[in-house]
Amino acid sequence: MKLHNPLAIDDEFYLNGVKFIVHDIQAPNIFYYREEGDKKIREINYITLLEDLTFKGPDKVVKISAKNESNVEKKVTFMLDTLIPDRKRKTVLRLNLIKPILLYDKAKQGDMYALNSFNEIYKGYLKGNETITKLTKKELLARVSKNSKESGDKKISPRQLERYLQAYYESENNRENFGVEGLISKAYYNAHSREDEKAIQILHPKKDEIILDTIYCRVENEEYVPLIEKGIKRFLSKKRRKITHLHSDLEILCSAQKLDPLLYDTVYKMVKRINVQIYDRLSKGIMEAEYHDPVTQRVSGYFARCPLNVIEIDHVKLPIKLIDETTGSDLGEPWLTLAIDVYTRMIWGFDLSFQSPSGHKVMCAIYNGICLKRAKEMYGTINDWEMHGIPTVIYMDNGPEFNNTFVKSMIEDELHAEVRYRPVATPRYGGIIERFFRTINDEFLDQLLGFYSKGNSVEERQAAKKEAILTLSDLTELLVRYFVDVYHFDTHRGLPLDQDTPAVRFHQAINIMGYPPSIPANQEESYLIKLLPVDMKSYDKDGIREENVRYASPETSRFVNTRLKKNVKIKFDVRDISKIYILDSTNQVYIEVPSISPPAEQVQGMSRDLYKAIRKELIATGKINKRQILGTDQIIEGKRLIQERFEKMVNKNASMRKHILNKGGTLSVSLSSVEPLKRTTPSKAQSLIEKYNNQRNGTGK
Known part of the structure; x- marks a missing residue:
C-alpha cells in the first residue's frame, strides 16, 4: 500500500495540483510556499493537510501523473495473497534479506526515521562504534551476504542481493509500496505447499521461562518438537556453535525415541532461521545484552529513539459497569485493547468493546493506530489526535491473542513491522502500558458512575451496577477526550524534564525529524482489507x-x-x-x-x-x-x-433509568457530565494546554 513519506523541511508536495515546498515545521503546523509564484509563506495544520484528498507527498513529486495515480487508487491488488504459503514465505524471506539495505538507502537520503529503524533492528551490521555514515553500501551488501551464510542457508552473494534490490525498486517504480511483488519468483507459482511445518520455541539455555524466538521447520510429527527444542537449547549454551554437533545431538535424541534421524539439510535450515541477535545476546551475557536486547530493555523509553519507533499493546478489563443504550440493562465491564507509543507516551490506537481479548481485537487496535483518528469531527475534542502511522516495532505480551499466526502475519507481512514478545511472567517489561492502565483507573474512571475498585466487596460492586449510567459509546467518547485533551498534555515522570508531556515530546521530535510515514486517507479501506x-x-x-x-x-x-x-x-x-x-x-x-x-x-x-x-x-x-x-x-x-429478554434482565432498582428510556430520553453524556457545570478556574484540559503552549514558547512550565 501507498504510504506518505515523512514531511521534512525543503520537501516538495502537491496540493490541488500545485507544487509547494515545506519552509518550516512547527508541529502541529506546516509552513510552506509555492515554488513558482509569489513565494508567500502559508500555514496549514498537518492533519488537515493529510485529510485533503488532493495532497500528494514528497514521494510523488518526481513522477507525478494524475492518470496513473487514479488507476492505482481505483484498483488495489493483492498479489502476495495469490501465492501458495511456501512461495509467500520465500518472497518475504527475500524482502527480509534486503530490508537493511532499503533502510540504508533511505537513511542516506536523509530519512531520520529510516536511520532510527536501521539502528534499532540492524545494529548488528555495524562494527564497534561504527555509524551508518561511515558504512558503504558495498560493505553492507557483503555483511548481509555473510550473515545469510552464517544463518544456516546457502550463501546469498552480494550480486544476488543487488538483483533482489533491482527487482524491488523496479516494482516500486511501477507501483509505489508494492516493491515486494518484484521479489516473487514466477517459476514457483504452482509449487506444492507443505502441511508439516511445526513451531519450535527457542528457549534461553539457562532460563526456560524466557522464549527468545519461535521458528518453523518441517518434520513428520509432533514428537520431534521437544527433541529439537532440547537440542537447540544445548546448541545455544555452547561458545562454539557448530551445526554438525547439533545434528549429532539430534541423531542421538531421535534414536532414543525410536524416531528416524533428521537430515543434515533440515537441521542446517533450522539453525539459519534463528534470529542472529540472539547469538549476540548470549555471547555477551544476559545482563549486558539487556541493554540492547529486543526482548527486554530495548523497549524502554530510553531506547525508543523517535515517535513510532516502539509501540506497546496490551488488554485490560475496565472496572466500570456499562448499560444497554436501549433498555438500560447491565451489560457488564468492557475490554480495552490499548497501544501506546513508548517514545512520547502518546496513545497510538485502541479498541473498546465487550469482546474478550482476541487476535481480532488486536487487529482493530492496530488499524485504529495506523489511520487518521478525526477526533475533533467524531468526538468533539479540543485538539487533534496526531499520533498515527506505521511503527517500526510492536511489542506485546506472550498471550495466545498476541502470539499467533494471524497477528504475526498481519504485523510482519502487511505492515512490514517487527514483532517482539515480552518474556513469560515478566510484567515489568510492559511497565509503560501497565502504568497507564493504573492511571486511567485513578485519574479518569473513578470519576464516573458505575466505577468500582477491583478490591471492592460484592456489595460495593452491586452498588456500582445500580448507579451505572454510561453506555459503550458514551465511554468511548469520554476515553478519546481523555486521551487527546488531558493525557497527552499531562506531565509524565518517565519523560525528560524539558519534554515532560507527550504532546511536547512528540512535537519537538517532529520539528527535528519531520512527520513519520502515514497512510493516505483514501487508502484506509484497502489497509483494512489487508489486515x-x-x-x-x-x-x-x-x-x-x-x-x-x-x-x-x-x-x-x-x-x-x-x-x-x-x-x-x-x-x-x-x-x-x-x-x-x-x-x-x-x-x-x-x-x-x-x-x-x-x-x-x-x-x-x-x-x-x-x-x-x-x-x-x-x-x-x-x-x-x-x-x-x-x-x-x-x-x-x-x-x-x-430486547424482551434484556428488558426482563434490567435491575429492578434502576427504575429511574428505565423510566427515562421509556419516555424517549437518552443516557448520553459528555465530558461536562463528570465535572461541575460552573467553574471559577480553568479545566484540567485547558490548564494542560496552556502549560504546553508555554513550554513550546519557552516562557516556562
Missing part, C-alpha cells in the same frame, strides 16, 4: 456459506465449482456480516461480495456475535432449525425477542 483474517471456502451454486450467512454476486459467479472444495480465499470482518471479500487470483484483487441470505441491507453493521445471539434465540423458541438461514422477518423477530 482482515483470511479463510478458504467452497463456492457452490448457492454461493458461499460462512457462519450461516450466504454470500454471492453476479461478478463472482465465475468462481462456482461443485467438484473442488475450499476453492476460494475470503477475508471477513466479524464486526459486519453484511459482506465478505473474495480474492480474484487472476487479477490479484479482492471483490466485495454482499450477503444474499439474509439480505445485506438487513444486517449491515451487525456483528457476528449479535447474529449468533439472534439465531440462538430463534432456535430456542422453535422459530427456526439449526441449519436454517435467517430471513428479513426472522431477523426482526430475533431482535424483538432479545
Whole structure:
C-alpha cells in the first residue's frame, strides 16, 4: 500500500495540483510556499493537510501523473495473497534479506526515521562504534551476504542481493509500496505447499521461562518438537556453535525415541532461521545484552529513539459497569485493547468493546493506530489526535491473542513491522502500558458512575451496577477526550524534564525529524482489507456459506465449482456480516461480495456475535432449525425477542433509568457530565494546554 513519506523541511508536495515546498515545521503546523509564484509563506495544520484528498507527498513529486495515480487508487491488488504459503514465505524471506539495505538507502537520503529503524533492528551490521555514515553500501551488501551464510542457508552473494534490490525498486517504480511483488519468483507459482511445518520455541539455555524466538521447520510429527527444542537449547549454551554437533545431538535424541534421524539439510535450515541477535545476546551475557536486547530493555523509553519507533499493546478489563443504550440493562465491564507509543507516551490506537481479548481485537487496535483518528469531527475534542502511522516495532505480551499466526502475519507481512514478545511472567517489561492502565483507573474512571475498585466487596460492586449510567459509546467518547485533551498534555515522570508531556515530546521530535510515514486517507479501506483474517471456502451454486450467512454476486459467479472444495480465499470482518471479500487470483484483487441470505441491507453493521445471539434465540423458541438461514422477518423477530429478554434482565432498582428510556430520553453524556457545570478556574484540559503552549514558547512550565 501507498504510504506518505515523512514531511521534512525543503520537501516538495502537491496540493490541488500545485507544487509547494515545506519552509518550516512547527508541529502541529506546516509552513510552506509555492515554488513558482509569489513565494508567500502559508500555514496549514498537518492533519488537515493529510485529510485533503488532493495532497500528494514528497514521494510523488518526481513522477507525478494524475492518470496513473487514479488507476492505482481505483484498483488495489493483492498479489502476495495469490501465492501458495511456501512461495509467500520465500518472497518475504527475500524482502527480509534486503530490508537493511532499503533502510540504508533511505537513511542516506536523509530519512531520520529510516536511520532510527536501521539502528534499532540492524545494529548488528555495524562494527564497534561504527555509524551508518561511515558504512558503504558495498560493505553492507557483503555483511548481509555473510550473515545469510552464517544463518544456516546457502550463501546469498552480494550480486544476488543487488538483483533482489533491482527487482524491488523496479516494482516500486511501477507501483509505489508494492516493491515486494518484484521479489516473487514466477517459476514457483504452482509449487506444492507443505502441511508439516511445526513451531519450535527457542528457549534461553539457562532460563526456560524466557522464549527468545519461535521458528518453523518441517518434520513428520509432533514428537520431534521437544527433541529439537532440547537440542537447540544445548546448541545455544555452547561458545562454539557448530551445526554438525547439533545434528549429532539430534541423531542421538531421535534414536532414543525410536524416531528416524533428521537430515543434515533440515537441521542446517533450522539453525539459519534463528534470529542472529540472539547469538549476540548470549555471547555477551544476559545482563549486558539487556541493554540492547529486543526482548527486554530495548523497549524502554530510553531506547525508543523517535515517535513510532516502539509501540506497546496490551488488554485490560475496565472496572466500570456499562448499560444497554436501549433498555438500560447491565451489560457488564468492557475490554480495552490499548497501544501506546513508548517514545512520547502518546496513545497510538485502541479498541473498546465487550469482546474478550482476541487476535481480532488486536487487529482493530492496530488499524485504529495506523489511520487518521478525526477526533475533533467524531468526538468533539479540543485538539487533534496526531499520533498515527506505521511503527517500526510492536511489542506485546506472550498471550495466545498476541502470539499467533494471524497477528504475526498481519504485523510482519502487511505492515512490514517487527514483532517482539515480552518474556513469560515478566510484567515489568510492559511497565509503560501497565502504568497507564493504573492511571486511567485513578485519574479518569473513578470519576464516573458505575466505577468500582477491583478490591471492592460484592456489595460495593452491586452498588456500582445500580448507579451505572454510561453506555459503550458514551465511554468511548469520554476515553478519546481523555486521551487527546488531558493525557497527552499531562506531565509524565518517565519523560525528560524539558519534554515532560507527550504532546511536547512528540512535537519537538517532529520539528527535528519531520512527520513519520502515514497512510493516505483514501487508502484506509484497502489497509483494512489487508489486515482482515483470511479463510478458504467452497463456492457452490448457492454461493458461499460462512457462519450461516450466504454470500454471492453476479461478478463472482465465475468462481462456482461443485467438484473442488475450499476453492476460494475470503477475508471477513466479524464486526459486519453484511459482506465478505473474495480474492480474484487472476487479477490479484479482492471483490466485495454482499450477503444474499439474509439480505445485506438487513444486517449491515451487525456483528457476528449479535447474529449468533439472534439465531440462538430463534432456535430456542422453535422459530427456526439449526441449519436454517435467517430471513428479513426472522431477523426482526430475533431482535424483538432479545430486547424482551434484556428488558426482563434490567435491575429492578434502576427504575429511574428505565423510566427515562421509556419516555424517549437518552443516557448520553459528555465530558461536562463528570465535572461541575460552573467553574471559577480553568479545566484540567485547558490548564494542560496552556502549560504546553508555554513550554513550546519557552516562557516556562
